[in-house]
Amino acid sequence: MLYRGGHVHSPAVPGATALLTVGRRVTWLGTDADPVPGDADEVVELAGAWVAPAFVDAHLHATATGLALGGLDLAATPTLGAALDAVSAAARAGAGTTLLGTGWDETRWPQRRPPTAAELDRAAPGRLVYLARVDGHTAVISNPLAAAAGAAGRPGWLGDGLVRDDAHHAARVHAYDTITPGQRQDAWRRLRSTAAGLGIVAMHEMAGPEVSSADDLAALLAHAAAEPGPAIAGYWAGDPADLAGLDPDGRLAVGIGGDLFVDGSLGSHTAALRAPYADRPGHRPPPMLDATAVRDAVLTAVASGRQPGFHAIGDAAVDTVLAGLVAAATTAGPERVIAARPRIEHCELVHPDQIAALARFGAVAAVQPAFDAFWGGPHGMYAERLGATRAAAMNPLAALVAAGVGVALSSDAPVTPLDPWGAIRAATGHHTHTARLDPAAAFDAATRGGWHAARATTDGTLAPSQPATFAVWRRPTGPAGPGDPALPDLTGPDPRCVRTVLAGTVLHDDPDA
Secondary structure: OOOOOOEEEEOOOOOEEEEEEEEEEOEEOOOOOOOOOOOOOEEEEEEHHHHHHHHEEEEOHHHHHHHHHOEOOHHHHHHOHHHHHHHHHHHOOOOOOOEEEEEEOHHHOOOOOOOHHHHHHOOOOOOOOOEEOOOOEEEEEOHHHHHHHHHOOOOOOEEEEEEHHHHHHHHHHHHHHHHOOHHHHHHHHHHHHHHHOOOOOEEEEHHHHHHHOOHHHHHHHHHHHHOOOOOEEEEEOOOHHHHHHOOOOOOOOOEEOOOOEEOOOOOOOOOOOOOOOOOOOOOOOOOOOOOHHHHHHHHHHHOOOOEEEEEEHHHHHHHHHHHHHHHHHHOOOHHHHHHHEEEEEEEEOOHHHHHHHHOOOOOOEOHHHHHHHHHHOOHHHHHHHHHHHHHHHHOHHHHHHHHHEEEEOOOOHHHOOOHHHHHHHHOOOOOHHHHOOOHHHHHHHOOHHHHHHOOOOOOOOOOOOOEOOOOEEOOOOOOOOOOOOOOOOOOOOEEEEEEEEEEOEEEOOOOOO
């Protein structure tokens, strides 16, 4: 298939306007004036479109995101009352089913509090209702769900339907166990179709017993192998022994950990910090894992040839991960730990000494620039939790890149939406100027960074012999100017994805292109 008459983003062949794909690979790049090696079965006239490496979302939760795309997403509700109205409408629309929702954020509501179980019972009488807070570390549940899951009285039962920790885990497991296989399949198809339409060709699923289940991950991986769509790289934060059933021959390369919780979240006051929270003096929860547990997870990954990953938001959690990496390197040798390419999911409050240590271990930071866009700045939730000075040090993207830490952009969907161009804008427009990435570095982290983060055999670039994986875009405005003139103008509207291709297979075509 010959694509010509466009602008191809390829460091290997600067100024390319055409490319040829044969089967799963790119075989040639050049200009429209160059002779094409061989005959093409099909010619695609790009008419000035931009062809570029496709996006990778390096951290999300597939089932929850697919359900949110088709159901009860409370992220945009402006008030507590509006959220309860949405619950009531969903209850009327789906009689008899469990109501699963996500995205509420009490810090954005005038009432400054979550819903109560009694309010959920009035909005959806008699129904099992599970509503995850936007960070996924807290939820509010109805009284029928609390009774069915045995949540009351467990650690983390905060009263009036508000749950964290063990109580949250019990409620989530029970609620998600009510989803039928057909509903899961529909959710995954919805997610993968939406992602392909956004130019996303691969996603990293962060599974675990506290966020989904081994059965959910196994079924998702089987679904992705059977149906065309963006590729799924799986990570399992539960017992590594479960991998014998999930991936018995290692063919799927499921990682160990990923969302293996070393701490929680700032919004829920469960991130592990070196200093107490500003809005809760004296409150400084310890890490959920110690350095020995981190060491053991890394050694298990190294021994099995898999990749380890850890959820660490606060600086004390990052300290624990680093101590575990040091201990693992002492046992297995630093070269083997570096080769495992340890991942730090979120890596938000991290200091120069920690960044340097992560770079020495060849670590990858799977980051979410939208977190700064949503909750950063002098008056955002981060400043409320930490104070303005500490909040300004959050998500130091430029420092991570400069130190040589691998950086991969992601959404943590459904925490923030699937929106790769939005992530690039957030990375280049960080509230703290010194933390900003330039457009070329941000685009690189949103594309090549995701392949690097999963230890893929491709680097995601467009070059001869590389996989024919790319997106074709219509740009509403001209080039960006200095830096990388091939990139779209980030101050204007998003480019429109007109085609998404993964290893030669077309995943998305815009019928109006």
